[in-house]
Amino acid sequence: MSAPVLEVREVHKVYGEGATATHVLKGVSLAIDRGEMVALIGASGSGKSTLLNILGTLARPTSGQVTMLGEDLTRADDDTLTEFRNRHIGFVFQFHHLLPDFTALENVMFPSAVRAGRERAQARARAAALLAQVGLSERADFRATQLSGGQKQRVAIARALMNGPELILADEPTGNLDRQNAMQVMDLLARINRESGTSFLISTHDEEIAARCSRRVVISDGVIAADKRAAR
């Protein structure tokens, strides 16, 4: 088996200092392999978002090691991490967080344009194809603010795919959607996972969503309480 896409060892995260310090992660070790679709389950406040942010290099662990694609990111500087994220990691957040002044197509292009310094024709074509893949071709030129919740989330997924990342981190991607839209989004993620082999780590409270993933990691009280691969 090839090296894991992402691996964290003995990660601790403490917020604050002294009497008010909160020890949120207490030695989390986790490796995600290529093509895996992992559900991260835990009660509210258990540290799912905190772990995802550390895995996504948006936050630094208090201690422990983060390795992605064989590169140790623990001590990398901000510019290095930014470029690394841009190339290798896609994000889908609970609240869609599209850029409101840009169209659906422009939002999808963002990860490419911000790296190139301009919107290349090639990127435009790829963004259009991604929008078609999430079923939103006719909405390409709509402003983000003119889209429904489910549509926004599908645009956000297309954006996460733009630079062809090895890993997509999704923090409660369906938390803000009704059941029908939520299942539509999960179907979409599963299809992308099957077709492109992109690894996913999806945090959720929802067992039905977790059931669609190939692996189930439970976080509780700051440690991994269970880790089970579905028998296929």
Next chain:
Amino acid sequence: MLYGAKMAWRHLGSAPGQTALLVAGVAAAVFIFIFMSALIGGLAELLVNRTLGNQAHVTVAAPDRPLPLLVPAQGRHILAARQASTSPSLGLAAPRAWEATLAAFPGVRVIAPKLVGSGVLIRGEVTRPVTLTGLEPGRESAIIRFERSMVAGTAALAAGGVLIGETLARDLGLSVGRAVTFRADNGNSVTLTVSGIYRLGLGQLDEAAAFVPMSAAQAVLERPGRVSAIELKLDDLYAAPAVAARIAAATGLDVTPWTETSAQLFEALRAQGNTGLILKVFAMITVVIGIASALMLTTFRRRGEIGIMRAFGATRRFILYVFVLEGALIGLAGGLAGALLAVAALSPFPPIEEVQPGQLPVDLGQGSIGLAIWLTTLGATLAALLPARAAARLDPVEAIQQ
């Protein structure tokens, strides 16, 4: 960074009301800046025209004669205090050659020699003390602008002619074409014909001065081929001290700039300039504060977006660039709008020479329009720097979670 520019442009376009208000605020400050520059400049010009208009900017005269050594110096130390000689100097010989020399100095616009002496004008029983000045025919109005001030006759001096002021003409009962006798302090006399009467509004010149052709003055004052001084006007009035110093160093002559003879006026002009400067500085401070606070609000409102951009690969530099550019664009747009407004509003003002009492002397040419636009853009850019830096340093996690 085309993409950053696109982003900045979109941000500004997404809140057109707010952007328009900001641009209008900046434009108002720029308008004040230009208006103040034009007004202070116009006032200074008016003041200078009215007072210095009839004076030389730089006066070049012969150096004071060395005093003769009265005591032989053999074997003794002589301590001597040098005092400027009290008798008028013989004047400057070979004025033509000096004129050519002076013309070579950069910034010299007008050159006019004069020969000055004193005496009385006599008509019948009445005498009046006057300062007699010889002027080169053809250059009568080079320093004192007689042409504009004639009430009778002509400013051009022909042989045997004399120009006198209105008050003096009235005192002596003279009109154009009448004869009058000048008797110099040295006893020489000459009979002259009044060829022009002027009114300058300057007491001494209107009631106790007479102007004759140079050759006539040299003859009656017994200074053949000499002048008392060569007077200059410069392209830039305020260059007078520097030009004077250069001429003095190069020629060894006695050179006096107007800033020495009219030190009070010079001080007044400076004070006025400083007042204008303070107002302009305040206008710029308004721009800086306005833009800084507006951008602080903008970056706060866009925190979530900034977090997302950072997550998807926007560097801190990129975020900084976007928001600084927004400030710069507002500054530039406001600068241009304010300048246009100022040009439109100030163009109808009459030129300084035609300003009537009670009118504002506004000189749009001194409005520092280019400087105003440039300073505003610069100020806006600097003002944007602080909020933009804060935006660039936002913690992406916190920004996304809010």
